[in-house]
Amino acid sequence: MNQFAKITLALLLSASGAAFAQSGNMKDMPMDSKSHGDMKGMDMKGMDMKGMDMKGQGSDKQGESHMASATVKSADAAKGTVTLSHEPIKSLKWPAMTMGFSVKDKALFEKLSPGNKVQVEFVKQGSEYVVTSVK
Ligand SMILES: [Cu+2]
Structure with missing residues (x-):
């Protein structure tokens, strides 16, 4: 066998x-x-x-900045990302939603603690939205 x-x-x-x-x-x-x-x-x-x-691309042009009132849901300073629950954004015709953003400057994470209510300014860069300032 x-x-x-x-x-x-x-x-x-x-x-x-x-x-x-x-x-x-x-x-x-x-x-x-x-x-x-x-x-x-x-x-x-x-x-x-x-x-x-x-x-x-038309409606959301590269480099144009937008303002939004938002509540911080989560933030990851190491990855440079934040999840925001934002109110409707007229300049983009966006409804209120929760979504991820990139964050331009690590120093901005001081103001991006989960639960914080913030005013953010962001721009479109490539296919992502990048937070450039936080109030
Ligand atoms: Cu959104």
């Missing part, structure tokens, strides 16, 4: 080895050079389009 198992294993290994070698050869020859070239071209186009999309 032991020997039979060994032989079966050896047969399986050599069979799968041969299959690997064959499929490897088939892939390598015609496709590799072509697909490589195509992928490089697509990467570059994708990057250009992303840059354009970000500039073209």
